Amino acid sequence: MNNKEIINLLHKSGELSKELWIKLLESYTDVDRTYAAKLARKVADDVYGKNVYIRGLIEFSNYCKNDCYYCGIRANNKCVDRYRLTQDEILECCNNGYKLGFRTFVLQGGEDLTYSDEWYETVIKSIKEKYSDCAVTLSIGERSRESYEKWFKAGADRFLLRHETITNEHYRSLHPENLKLDNRIRCLKDLKDIGYQVGCGIMVGSPYQNMEHIANDMIFMKEFQPNMVGVGPFIPHKDTPFKDMPAGSYELTLFLLSLIRLMLPKVLLPATTALGTIKDGGREEGILSGANVVMPNLSPKLVRDKYMLYNNKLNTGTESAAHLDMLREKMKMIGYNVVVSRGDYKFEQK
Ligand code: SAH
Helix, strand or coil: CCHHHHHHHHHHHCCCCHHHHHHHHHHCCHHHHHHHHHHHHHHHHHHHCCEEEECEEEEEECCCCCCCCCCCCCCCCCCCCCCECCHHHHHHHHHHHHHHCCCEEEEEECCCCCCCHHHHHHHHHHHHHHCCCCEEEEECCCCCHHHHHHHHHHCCCEEECCCECCCHHHHHHHCCCCCCHHHHHHHHHHHHHHCCEEEEEEEECCCCCCHHHHHHHHHHHHHHCCCEEEEEECCCCCCCCCCCCCCCCHHHHHHHHHHHHHHCCCCECECCHHHHHHCCCHHHHHHHCCCCEECCECCCHHHHCCCCCCCCCCCCECCCHHHHHHHHHHHHHCCCEEECCCCCCCCCCC
């Protein structure tokens, strides 16, 4: 089978064998990538039309107990100027975001143990009370099922927890011993079971990753059926053990976005900040490759440069209407509309 036939098979059946995944990923050309992008964009248009959903990202704490080797805010990085936002500051971000047209707020942070379950419950409830037409997404790492249940009851709608890699030996080369792949997957399963719209995902070109690992990730994602998938290139951070590792491939990231769209037609798929960071216009090309979500930053200006997961992170301020207008304009230019909507996953109509 040639690559075009493999892509057609994925389009038609929504899955591939491990062998075919590896073959496709190891031998794709620009022509294959463009072909997959075209098909993927058509699939996304059929499900979500010309809509692009925006999510307001609020990076509320850069304290983290973990020491992931790739991440700029890892516990052992002493160069980080640590901060925590107060509840009022978080609500102020939502207030600004709401006025700009955001209807989803993503609370992302390191695994900061000073926040109790109750603290999160209060924040979630206050956001949902004030902005009842908005969705709240959490991206705060691994917790107990009980905590996840409490926050769901408090009104949280979605949860992002990239699995990072489904291959245990690869997981081990990215994380210290105390972090276990099994627990991360347990979290994802619990979240789904509780009723969250759940997102998993990987970094493309993370150190020691090979195409077999990515093939395993694709097969895992097919089986797990996430509602969202976060996929962006790995970008080294100067104060981490991976500082000298090369960044992930821009083209492979775009190709994977397309393949994920073909495999999971209804998935909510962001063109990530990391993609826009490694290449100007990356997020637009991400949309044209099958993505349908963009996650601009709503964090207060003063803390922006402190939430540095990787070097040169895009500082696309959307705190001002002007910046969001620019994003709208960029999307318009490629034929897409940034919409004022929660942008939920399209579940099967019962
Ligand atoms: N603490 C939360 C949020 C992590 S930050 C959690 O554990 O889920 C969100 C994502 O950023 C991570 O899942 C990781 O995939 C990505 N990330 C971290 N460091 C990165 C780097 N150097 N380059 C690219 N992406 C990175």
